[in-house]
Amino acid sequence: xxxxxxxxxxxxxxxxxxxxxxxxxxxxxxxxxxxxxxxxxxxxxxxxxxxxxxxxxxxxxxxxxxxxxxxxxxxxxxxxxxxxxxxxxxxxxxxxxxxxxxxxxxxxxxxxxxxxxxxxxxxxxxxxxxxxxxxxxxxxxxxxxxxxxxxxxxxxxxxxxxxxxxxxxxxxxxxxxxxxxxxxxxxxxxxxxxxxxxxx
Amino acid sequence: xxxxxxxxxxxxxxxxxxxxxxxxxxxxxxxxxxxxxxxxxxxxxxxxxxxxxxxxxxxxxxxxxxxxxxxxxxxxxxxxxxxxxxxxxxxxxxxxxxxxxxxxxxxxxxxxxxxxxxxxxxxxxxxxxxxxxxxxxxxxxxxxxxxxxxxxxxxxxxxxxxxxxxxxxxxxxxxxxxxxxxxxxxxxxxxxxxxxxxxxxxxxxxxxxxxxxxxxxxxxxxxxxxxxxxxxxxxxxxxxxxxxx
Numbered sequence: 001x002x003x004x005x006x007x008x009x010x011x012x013x014x015x016x017x018x019x020x021x022x023x024x025x026x027x028x029x030x031x032x033x034x035x036x037x038x039x040x041x042x043x044x045x046x047x048x049x050x051x052x053x054x055x056x057x058x059x060x061x062x063x064x065x066x067x068x069x070x071x072x073x074x075x076x077x078x079x080x081x082x083x084x085x086x087x088x089x090x091x092x093x094x095x096x097x098x099x100x101x102x103x104x105x106x107x108x109x110x111x112x113x114x115x116x117x118x119x120x121x122x123x124x125x126x127x128x129x130x131x132x133x134x135x136x137x138x139x140x141x142x143x144x145x146x147x148x149x150x151x152x153x154x155x156x157x158x159x160x161x162x163x164x165x166x167x168x169x170x171x172x173x174x175x176x177x178x179x180x181x182x183x184x185x186x187x188x189x190x191x192x193x194x195x196x197x198x199x200x
Numbered sequence: 201x202x203x204x205x206x207x208x209x210x211x212x213x214x215x216x217x218x219x220x221x222x223x224x225x226x227x228x229x230x231x232x233x234x235x236x237x238x239x240x241x242x243x244x245x246x247x248x249x250x251x252x253x254x255x256x257x258x259x260x261x262x263x264x265x266x267x268x269x270x271x272x273x274x275x276x277x278x279x280x281x282x283x284x285x286x287x288x289x290x291x292x293x294x295x296x297x298x299x300x301x302x303x304x305x306x307x308x309x310x311x312x313x314x315x316x317x318x319x320x321x322x323x324x325x326x327x328x329x330x331x332x333x334x335x336x337x338x339x340x341x342x343x344x345x346x347x348x349x350x351x352x353x354x355x356x357x358x359x360x361x362x363x364x365x366x367x368x369x370x371x372x373x374x375x376x377x378x379x380x381x382x383x384x385x386x387x388x389x390x391x392x393x394x395x396x397x398x399x400x401x402x403x404x405x406x407x408x409x410x411x412x413x414x415x416x417x418x419x420x421x422x423x424x425x426x427x428x429x430x431x432x433x434x435x436x437x438x439x440x441x442x443x444x445x
Contacts, residue, residue: 016323020298024273053300055324088324123326123369125400126423127205127247139205141278143300145326145369184278184300186245 009033009197010045012072014089015062016054018183025183029190031197039071047082047197048072050089051183056112056146059092060102069105076107082174083107084196087144090170090177099146107175108154112146119162130168130180132157135195138188140168140180147179206417207247207424209402210431210444212237214253214283217267221432223380225254225346231432231440234267239274241431244444248278250303250329250426256284257308258346263290265297272298280329286315288322295323303329303372306362307345316367326369329402332362334389335377341389344376356392363397370400372426378406380429385416394421402426409435410445 011022013035026033033049036042052059063069075081085093092104097112104112116122123145131137133156142159147166150158157169159179170177176196182189212234213220219234231237234251241249251271255261263284272279281294282303291302302319309315309330319328333344335351341359342351354362363371373393375386383406394401400423407413407427417425434441 016292016295018295018298018300020269020272020296021300024298025276028276053295053323053327055321120398121400122398123400125326125369126207129205143278143326143369145324181278181300184276186242186277 008045009047009049010036010042011049011051012063012068012089013037014051014054014059016058017051017088018053019051022049022051022183025189036068037066039067042068042071042075042081046080047084050083050085050092052086052088052090052092054088055100056088056091056097056104057100057102059088060104063092063105064103073105073107076105076175079174082196083176084193085175085177086183087179087181090148090179091146093170093175093177094148097146108148108170108172108177110148110151112148115145115147115161115164118164121162124161127185128159128161128180130157130159132169132192133171135192138185138192140182140185140188140192142180143184144179148177205247206422207402208413208417208444209248209250209424209426210241210246211250211252211404211426211428212241212271213428214251214264214267215255216261217264221380221428224377225379227380235270235274237442238271240442241444242275242277244442246277246431246444247424248280249275250280250282251299252281252303253283254346257305263294265293268294268299269297282329282331285319286312288318291319291323291327295327301327301329301369303331304368305346306330306332306343307347309366320367325367328368329370329372330363330366330368331372331374331404332359333374333376334359336375336386336389337377346376356389359389360393360396363393363399363401366399368399370402370423371397372402372404374426375403375405379404381406382408382429382435384408384412385425387416387420390422391420394423400424
């Protein structure tokens with residue numbers, strides 16, 4: 001995997017999200033970053049993080065209402081931006097979610113589903129090991145109630161919880177979705193993010 | 201069925217600007233600077249940290265936002281806060297500071313049953329932990345109310361109904377009469393609840409040693425163990441030693 005230095009990282013200021021955790025985590029590990037609140041803020045950033053805690057409907061409404069969604073999709077169409085969606089941010093890369101109404105960015109096709117429909121538990125909270133294509137095995141922290149089914153084209157790591165297999169990480173060219181929280185996974189999470197940030 | 205890795209969760213108790221440790225949630229002992237302790241736990245890459253400020257509800261103090269912000273800045277793993285979180289705006293504020301879960305006590309939600317669903321709509325049920333205070337005096341199970349020190353007997357089946365009814369990601373069974381005693385984690389009731397619960401269950405109170413916790417986690421259907429004294433003190437002298445082996 002060819003390495004190049006990352007340039008500017010932007011974090012979308014999704015409502016009720018853990019933007020502060022991302023700023024602490026990135027600064028602590030030597031990365032500068034900016035918080036993006038309106039379409040103009042995206043200019044000059046080539047890595048955009050969609051963080052994730054909160055509700056799909058609120059997140060989707062925020063993206064479209066602020067114009068950030070359209071700006072992001074326009075940039076995505078040119079191939080000039082790397083988008084990394086985390087947990088809810090990953091779900092927002094899809095067309096929709098059974099968590100609530102609203103339309104996601106639709107970079108990945110399909111709908112996000114509920115753990116409660118497929119398992120005897122409604123949430124998956126805790127640590128697990130995931131084997132990520134081209135990155136290897138890492139210990140990571142999950143905290144979610146919704147999931148993306150595995151898909152042959154996009155899934156680059158999967159995880160099994162209560163006998164249900166789902167996508168732990170997906171990739172489509174320069175767009176990545178991560179179901180777990182690398183920003184809460186210490187050295188394992190940092191290793192994954194470093195690889196994504198520096199990958200050509 | 202493939203389980204997650206089970207969590208060993210240090211708890212950091214706040215008493216005003218200080219970290220403190222209690223014995224059965226009374227008899228507070230000064231432990232140190234909570235920001236430094238959080239930083240040490242972060243360096244040790246603990247599975248999770250739970251920060252509790254009982255003084256907010258007990259003494260009617262405001263949530264110490266500045267202190268929580270400093271703690272969140274120094275801690276880079278999963279972190280939960282509990283103490284005085286009742287409404288969606290406060291829950292959003294806590295998440296905004298960098299905590300991904302908020303803990304609520306059963307007593308405060310019993311008085312306002314709609315509170316949990318309102319919080320869940322705001323920050324998602326995976327971000328809410330319900331703490332149920334329990335005492336097992338003379339072997340009889342009872343719900344405990346920290347506000348007045350009273351307890352109400354409850355059967356394990358009734359407790360299970362409460363656990364499953366709560367729209368939360370996780371339930372903590374907090375055995376109050378074991379707090380700070382290092383008398384050992386409760387086994388029977390916890391097993392009965394955790395094996396039948398639709399929620400992840402974490403147990404708290406009485407963890408005595410690394411070995412005992414490891415054996416307990418291997419044997420029990422719980423998702424994790426919360427411990428305070430174990431990760432805060434050197435066992436023989438009870439002098440402060442932040443540890444996580």
